[in-house]
Amino acid sequence: MSDLPTRRAIIGGGLILPFLPSLALAAPRALTFAVFRNGAHIGEHHMTFAGDGAAVTVTTEATMTVKLGPVPVFKYHHQAVEKRAGGALASLETSTVTNGKNEHVVAEKTCSGIVVDCPSGKATLGADTNPMTHWNPQIFSGPLFNPQTGKILKVKTTRPAAGHVSIRGEVEMDDFYDDAGAWLSAKAKANDGSTIEYRRI
Numbered sequence: 427m428s429d430l431p432t433r434r435a436i437i438g439g440g441l442i443l444p445f446l447p448s449l450a451l452a453a454p455r456a457l458t459f460a461v462f463r464n465g466a467h468i469g470e471h472h473m474t475f476a477g478d479g480a481a482v483t484v485t486t487e488a489t490m491t492v493k494l495g496p497v498p499v500f501k502y503h504h505q506a507v508e509k510r511a512g513g514a515l516a517s518l519e520t521s522t523v524t525n526g527k528n529e530h531v532v533a534e535k536t537c538s539g540i541v542v543d544c545p546s547g548k549a550t551l552g553a554d555t556n557p558m559t560h561w562n563p564q565i566f567s568g569p570l571f572n573p574q575t576g577k578i579l580k581v582k583t584t585r586p587a588a589g590h591v592s593i594r595g596e597v598e599m600d601d602f603y604d605d606a607g608a609w610l611s612a613k614a615k616a617n618d619g620s621t622i623e624y625r626r627i
Contacts (some may be wrong), residue, residue: 455474455475455476456472456473456474456475457472457473457475457561457608457609457626458470458471458472458473458626458627459471459472459611459612459624459625459626459627460624460625460627461488461490461622461623461624462622462623462625463492463616463620463621463622463623464620464621465623468490468491468492469488469489469490469491469502470488470489471486471487471488471624472486472487472488473485473486473561480511480512481509481510481511481512481516482509482510483507483508483509484506484507484508484509484510484559484561485506485507486504486505486506486507486508486559487503487504487505487506488502488503488504489502489503489504490502490503500525501523501524501525501526502522502523502524502525503522503523504520504521504522504523504574505520505521505522506518506519506520506521506559506573507519507520508557508559508573510562513564514535515533515535515540515555515556515557516534516535517532517533517534517535518531518532518533518534518557518559518573519531519532519533520573520574522574529544529545529574529575530544530545531543531544531545531573531574531575531576532544533557533571533573533576535553536550538550539551539552539553539555540552540553540555540571542571542576543576544575544576544577545575545576546575546576546577549576551569551571551578552568552569554568554569555568555569555570555571555578556568556569556570556571557570557571557572557573558570558571558572558573558579558581558593558597559573560601560609560612561609563591563601563603563607566583566585566591566593579595579596579597580595580596581593581594581595581596581597582594582595589602589603589604589605589610590602590603591603597614598614598615599612599613599614599615600612600613600614609626610626611623611624611625611626612624
């Protein structure tokens, strides 16, 4: 089976519309999503938040399994720790296992930009580049990289309505946020044509 969750770019965290201290203080300290493929439950995505509007650490863990009858044909486990300071990315470290394939990404803000060390090598991205971790809609105003591979994503984002971010390109996905600005749900099209949905629980 191909890389199921929208070229593995669906994974991220979840919280807060524009990153402001007043919203951060009111935001949930944890979020959990049930993950569905074509309506069938395949896993869960958990996030916890520590800190305040000045410095926030987001810890993510996601596990998914797709079965053909009793036989697992797709297994996925993703862990991430994202740190932001003053609304900007400070660092990110992710570890992902997809059908036995391991990937590890480390990104850190430096005076030169965002230095990303990933399976394809090391690169320095622009200072305004963010990982597409979904929980913070502020990221959609600039360039994005895949937090699982470290590679720049070729996507365009629009806001069709309040609380709705549409992502199109090599990722086909829609993120939705509640009135308080917290990530509420997501819907994505996977490589095999299936529909992946995140529903907050």
